[in-house]
Amino acid sequence: MPGPVRIAVLGADGRMGRALIRAVIGAAPRAVLAAASERPGHVSVGKDAGVVAAGERAGVEVTGGLPAKGVADVWIDFTTASVTESVATSAASQGVGLVVGTTGLGTHARAALDVAALHVPIVYAANYSVGVNVMLKLIADATRALGPDYDIEVVETHHRGKKDAPSGTALRLAQELAYASGRDLAAAARYARHGDIGARSSSEIGIQTLRGGDVVGDHTVFFLGNGDRLEITHRASTRDTFAVGAVRAALWVVGCQPGLYDMRNVLGLGL
Ligand code: NAD
Numbered sequence: 001m002p003g004p005v006r007i008a009v010l011g012a013d014g015r016m017g018r019a020l021i022r023a024v025i026g027a028a029p030r031a032v033l034a035a036a037s038e039r040p041g042h043v044s045v046g047k048d049a050g051v052v053a054a055g056e057r058a059g060v061e062v063t064g065g066l067p068a069k070g071v072a073d074v075w076i077d078f079t080t081a082s083v084t085e086s087v088a089t090s091a092a093s094q095g096v097g098l099v100v101g102t103t104g105l106g107t108h109a110r111a112a113l114d115v116a117a118l119h120v121p122i123v124y125a126a127n128y129s130v131g132v133n134v135m136l137k138l139i140a141d142a143t144r145a146l147g148p149d150y151d152i153e154v155v156e157t158h159h160r161g162k163k164d165a166p167s168g169t170a171l172r173l174a175q176e177l178a179y180a181s182g183r184d185l186a187a188a189a190r191y192a193r194h195g196d197i198g199a200r201s202s203s204e205i206g207i208q209t210l211r212g213g214d215v216v217g218d219h220t221v222f223f224l225g226n227g228d229r230l231e232i233t234h235r236a237s238t239r240d241t242f243a244v245g246a247v248r249a250a251l252w253v254v255g256c257q258p259g260l261y262d263m264r265n266v267l268g269l270g271l
Pocket of ligand 1: 011012015016066079080128
């Protein structure tokens, strides 16, 4: 019987990193926490990762910088957009699988993921919750069934500390809406409205952002018609939902062929 999958958590003392460490420890005996990485010089470097995340020793020290070669089978990256490009390049050169949850990636980081995926298997998803991945299917079905007479708007709300906007999930939802309605998102997306904006055009997809408090992540897609409206909402009440999904992706990706996968592959949703 093969041993547990050795998982490294990158961004170990972040909001998601701490939830990931707890989820990896909770996935024993199938998974084991093999490494925990933070930004060099971070206050948690040198501390026990289990103490940082859950107040109980895990026997793994948080290190500043990426995990050493051979330590882990798969890395889970929930850091910041500027870090993920080098993470992808290093994962490919070390030959480890990669699960990326970091959002707000620029074109260079996206390209680095594509190149790395030629060498190692990578799961990249803007949202690792099962509910959001089912929502992607529901909104595509609704778009096709309701047709062009319904105006489509996406509204997302996150905690005050979130650095990127709109959320990666809102963009992913908008992408699905554009695809299902035969639109080009780059042309259809409307990110802000202010002042004398004139009447709404029927081709646009509005994507609006709210920030505040400790909201883990709410997303609503509005289909606004004449005389009725449909709203499909997902609310995450704890980061654990993303962490458990990302650990599930990490267990799944080990042993896969090199390539870029998403949560639909992991969950077998076949959208
Ligand atoms: P956070 O700011 O709390 O945590 C990020 C952590 O990464 C920090 O502790 C930071 O010090 C660390 N970091 C920075 N540079 C690093 C480096 N070079 N090496 C290792 N660690 C480094 O942010 P968060 O709320 O935990 O979110 C992290 C990312 O995950 C964001 O992009 C967020 O949007 C995304 N996110 C994705 C999902 C999903 O399901 N895909 C869910 C929640 C959050």
